[in-house]
Amino acid sequence: MIGRIRGTLVCKQPPDILVDVAGVGYDLQVPMSTLFQLPELGADVTLLTHFVVREDAQLLYGFIDERDRALFRQLVKVSGVGPKLALTILSGMDATEFARCVQRDDLSALVALPGVGKKTAERLLVEMRDKLKNWLGQWAEAGTSVPAAGYVPATDKVADAEGALVALGYKPAEAARMIAAVNDEHSAGSEDLIRRALKAVVSR
Structure with missing residues (x-):
């Protein structure tokens, strides 16, 4: 099992990234909570990973924060929640x-996420309550910071942000509305647009 990967970040196309490790490129899918903390392209990066083997694919998921990986592993154990939905949940809110x-x-914050219906949200609240009650204190003390995103040309940043939301499960028209609602002169780049759009959905 691959538990950690260290190399050069060569591509970011949310939610997918590519990390070069001694000449071998590893494709990883990362939640937005990790994407917002990644360095610039060409920089070294170390990620904790979760490896999933299916009949038709081998998938590698990456996380900067151990708390996010731990939550991801708990989420995929919940009935009806697979890796894709777990990634979507962690893109809408960190651990x-x-x-x-x-x-x-x-319940409303969970239902606001794409792919999370009322029954799934209720199941998450019930099954995760006991697992998380002892973690909240230490997580709150640790805190989580999100660095500012770099500048990206306006047309590219909008297209990239909309594409990332579609990859997370939002419909194209819905993704376009979400990005349009937060796209203003204060938007630094696509990652900033994605973060603000997801925060707006969860806080409704």
């Missing part, structure tokens, strides 16, 4: 935010 969401029984 600390999810823990607080469970603590508050915030």
